[in-house]
Amino acid sequence: MTVMREFTKGLWKELPPFRLVLGLCPTLAVTNSADNGLGMGLAVIFVLTLSNMLISMVRSIIPKKVRIACFIVIAASLVVAVELLMQAYAYPLYQQLGIFVPLIVVNCIILGRAEAFAAKNGVAASVADGLGMGLGFTLSLTFLGSLREIWGNGTWFGHAVMWEGFEPLRIMVQAPGAFICLGLILAGMNLINVWQARRKGRDPQPLTQGCGACQACHMNHEA
């Protein structure tokens, strides 16, 4: 039961890019098409699940003081594996994603889940957490990529979907479009939350809840 809960929390309640607002570098940079978003997401699922699993397995033998370095080494080995696999089997995608594949190492989600979850929980729960977070990340990136590709290029996964004579809104596939889309999606998710809370007759929850183990919002009060 708890494994199931760890898995599903990454799909909505702690959705990485749109709720935790983590991993924004690939979210903003590679989502100019749905294809790229999906490819990036799959790479992250692979790395995140395996790194969570490995870190959870060795969590008792990693010295506390050097844990971050150990997490990075594990994540980096997995990323190199992904990079080589992509070069072998998905070279066009690898060329599209470019520098952002190696940059998965420093993606905040990988380190964030390792530090906040895998280093404190068992293997099964950590794998579920990694899978859920990775899936949420992939779906978010594909969604954002689809929005941007449809409006900015008139296509979806490379197929034309808009009407004849549609003038693509080019800004959406450029850098500013990523920020505009992200802002609108965040606003939309907040709106959905407020609506849900209102329908159930509760006050809307503050959005600082569900930030995982991050205590940044409470630090000021303690200091």
Added chain:
Amino acid sequence: MSAAATSVLLAMSAPPYWHCGRTIRQVSLYMLAGLMPAAVMAVCNWGLPAARVMALCVVTAVLVEALCQKVMGRELSVDDFTAVNAGLLLSFLLPAAAPWWLVMLGACIAVTLGKMAFGGLGTNPVNTPLVGWAVLFVSFPLLMDPNAMQLATDYADPLIRLRYFGVAAAEAIPFTDLLLGRQIGGLGAGQAGALFLGGSLLAAFGIIRWQIALGFFLGVAGPAALCHMLDPALNASPFFHLCTGSVLLGGFFLATEPANAPSRPLPMFIYGLLGGALTIAIRKYGVYVDGTPFAVLLVNLLTPLLDLIRPKPFGARSS
């Protein structure tokens, strides 16, 4: 006495604050009056298509703002004419031959993303019409290029000439033509003489802050004069720079929007200077022939920083 009469109603509103009896509506109407000469000249120069673009833009902006306020559950405040103002300013930056959907899309984006998404009047970090303009300009460079859209005219585009044919070709355009708006550009932005008339009257009456406008024009004219003095064969005169593109529109009407401009005289002046200098920098070194709207957008973002320049409170200890 009834309960309603004794209860005190405290109303808080967003900036801009005016505490001298002037209302937002009144200021907007003055601004519209200041824009009227340019609107009339635009119709004279470009004919009914210009009137069509202006009308469509204004109507869309007002309708979208009303719709947003309805959806947000706010009181309708479109009767303060700020949406009319934003719509008209946006239309001034568009080519007169812009297709209808482009105009409506621009007005929609300007009002939703540029204004209502941040909470309505006075809360927007950058100028409302310029947000719509920037999205259109980046998305549809061809449709937004007045030089490519206005084929059936014998006017010339001074900035295109300056960029691609050199100073001599650019300065061959008579000065009176530039002032009378006989130049290709945004339909209202090119009406240099009319904008100067309207803008300087507004500045004289204190509707817009003269510090910003003066700073902006000095910022344009200063670097331009310097370059012109150093090498007249490569750099156009400061008067040419002032009368072309949307410098007059930017300095008088876009940079001075109170919500996005600093609120004290010295920061206002610096803000204007920076905007003007950026315009020249973009024109000289940038990819775009007219940098004014981008320059205004950029200095809008500097406003919070410039607002830190403030006097020491009376009696404060020096640290």
